[in-house]
Amino acid sequence: MNQAEQFSASQLEQAFETFNQLSQQLDVSYRDLQGRVVGLTEELAAARSARLRELAEKERLAHRLSSLLSVLPGGVLILDAQNRIRDANPEALELLGEPLLGHPWLSVRERVATGHGSSDNGCEREWRLASGKQVSVTSRSLDDSGEQVLLITDVSEIHQLQEQLGRKKRLAALGEMAARLAHQIRTPLSSTTLYLSQLGRDNLPGEQRQKIVAKVSERLSHMGNLVDSMLSFVRGETPVTQQVKLNQVLAGFEATILPEVEKQHASLSITPVDDSLSLLGDVDELVGALTNLAMNALQVSPQPVALELWVGALNHSWLQLRFRDNGPGIPAEYIERVFDPFFTTRAQGTGLGLAVVAMTVAQHGGEITVCNRPTGGAEFIINLPIACVEQDPASQEQSAEQALKES
Numbered sequence: 001m002n003q004a005e006q007f008s009a010s011q012l013e014q015a016f017e018t019f020n021q022l023s024q025q026l027d028v029s030y031r032d033l034q035g036r037v038v039g040l041t042e043e044l045a046a047a048r049s050a051r052l053r054e055l056a057e058k059e060r061l062a063h064r065l066s067s068l069l070s071v072l073p074g075g076v077l078i079l080d081a082q083n084r085i086r087d088a089n090p091e092a093l094e095l096l097g098e099p100l101l102g103h104p105w106l107s108v109r110e111r112v113a114t115g116h117g118s119s120d121n122g123c124e125r126e127w128r129l130a131s132g133k134q135v136s137v138t139s140r141s142l143d144d145s146g147e148q149v150l151l152i153t154d155v156s157e158i159h160q161l162q163e164q165l166g167r168k169k170r171l172a173a174l175g176e177m178a179a180r181l182a183h184q185i186r187t188p189l190s191s192t193t194l195y196l197s198q199l200g201r202d203n204l205p206g207e208q209r210q211k212i213v214a215k216v217s218e219r220l221s222h223m224g225n226l227v228d229s230m231l232s233f234v235r236g237e238t239p240v241t242q243q244v245k246l247n248q249v250l251a252g253f254e255a256t257i258l259p260e261v262e263k264q265h266a267s268l269s270i271t272p273v274d275d276s277l278s279l280l281g282d283v284d285e286l287v288g289a290l291t292n293l294a295m296n297a298l299q300v301s302p303q304p305v306a307l308e309l310w311v312g313a314l315n316h317s318w319l320q321l322r323f324r325d326n327g328p329g330i331p332a333e334y335i336e337r338v339f340d341p342f343f344t345t346r347a348q349g350t351g352l353g354l355a356v357v358a359m360t361v362a363q364h365g366g367e368i369t370v371c372n373r374p375t376g377g378a379e380f381i382i383n384l385p386i387a388c389v390e391q392d393p394a395s396q397e398q399s400a401e402q403a404l405k406e407s
Contacts, residue, residue: 074091074151074152074153074154075088075089075091075092075093075094075095075096075135075150075151075152075153076088076089076091076092076149076150076151076152077092077100077105077149077150077152078142078147078148078149078150079105079147079148079149079150080146080147081145081146081147082104083104083105083106083148084102084103084104084105085100085101085102085103085104085105085108086101086147087101088100088101091152092152095112095129095133095135095152095154096108096112096129096152097112105150109127112127112129112130113127113128113129113130114127114128114129114130125137126155132156133154133156134154134155134156134159135152135153135154135155135156136152136153136155137150137151137152138150138151138153189223192216192220192223196212196216198212199212199213199216215255241280241281241282241364242280242281242282243278243279243280243387244278244279244280244281244282244283244286245275245277245278246273246277246278246279246311246319247272247273247274247275247277248283249283249286249287249290250270250273250290250309250311252283252284252287253270253286253287253290253291253294253309254268254270256287256291257290257291257294257295260294260295260298261294261298261307264298264304264305265304266298266304266305266306266307267304267305267306267307268294268307268308268309269306269307269308269309270309270311271309271310271311271312273311273312277311277313277319277386278386278387279319279364279384279385279386279387280364280365280385280387281363281364281384285360285363285364286360286364288356288360289356289357289360289361290309290321290323292353292354292356292357293323293353293354293357293380294307294323295353296353296354297323297325297327297377297378300327300328301325301326301327301328302328305325305326305327305377306325306326307323307324307325308322308323308324308325309321309322309323309324310322310324313386314383316386317385317386318383318384318385318386319383319384319385319386320381320382320383320384321381321382321384322379322380322381322382323379323380323382324373324377324378324379324380325377325378326373326375326376326377327376327377327378328376328377329372329373329376329377329378330370330372330378332372335370335371335372338354338370339354339355339357339358339368339370340355341355342355357380361382361384364384364385365384365385366382366383366384366385367382367383368380368381368382368383369381
């Protein structure tokens with residue numbers, strides 16, 4: 001009995017020891033679990049705080065976007081995949097009027113637009129609203145869902161400014177045309193005045209009087225052609241060109257400038273040419289260009305100037321005119337700008353003479369350059385294309401006979 005009791009006590013003590021160990025293990029596990037719960041709670045709180053901050057930031061951005069849309073100077077429409085208006089800002093409501101939300105965009109467009117302009121790649125159009133305003137409509141896709149955003153901009157003021165700018169440009173072109181016309185007419189008008197002053201002489205022979213009247217009539221006809229050319233330029237018409245002989249141009253130039261040359265006690269030398277050199281162009285325009293070169297030389301030289309015009313063929317395709325003077329020349333800092341419109345170094349100058357020369361040469365398919373001569377004065381070099389001259393049968397026969405004689 002005592003042995004049995006002693007064995008039971010040993011077992012009980014062992015069992016109690018095992019219980020203590022399990023209790024300690026459970027306590028350690030509980031503490032570990034409690035630590036994990038605290039960590040998870042902190043992580044959850046941090047995640048919740050970050051989520052709240054993210055939601056607050058999104059709400060702030062959404063509020064800011066809503067504020068921006070409400071104050072935008074242009075209208076904004078959001079279209080769903082069926083092209084129905086899902087949302088609109090106040091400016092869109094102001095431009096297009098009610099109703100908008102839930103209505104198809106096409107029906108709204110037909111209701112408010114009276115006409116439209118050209119499209120740009122199918123994404124941008126200009127519409128005239130029933131209110132009279134001109135709007136630009138730009139469409140862009142939002143995402144793959146098929147939704148679109150439309151930006152509607154009032155461009156009425158821009159069109160008004162463009163119209164004003166167009167009017168100012170037309171007025172500027174008109175002013176330039178008037179200045180150019182006045183500049184072109186001044187020389188033949190001065191020549192005509194000089195010829196007319198000679199008609200007042202009582203002792204003028206009848207034959208001389210008839211020559212002067214013919215020259216006056218020629219100069220008046222030249223001025224009339226210049227006026228017609230200017231009007232054609234303003235209307236944007238293609239210049240009328242014809243095959244003209246170079247000696248005809250030189251004769252017209254000499255007749256126009258000679259009174260001014262004599263008035264200023266200057267001299268003029270022109271290389272004589274035959275009928276073999278021709279070009280396509282306008283006689284009066286070419287005469288005016290050469291006259292401008294001569295007047296420019298006469299006006300810048302303080303003493304009587306010697307003018308020289310050399311003419312010759314460079315090859316079968318090009319002819320060249322070299323206009324030289326013995327004046328003061330062109331300052332090196334200005335030589336690159338002498339052909340610019342309205343550029344002048346003279347107080348009373350218009351800055352149109354040489355600009356008209358450059359434009360006339362360009363219209364005739366040529367080119368012009370300028371340099372100072374080593375001996376003093378300036379030299380303008382003009383290259384112009386030669387026109388093919390068709391000979392009549394009689395001339396061709398004479399040329400053939402001449403060729404046979406020479407051979």
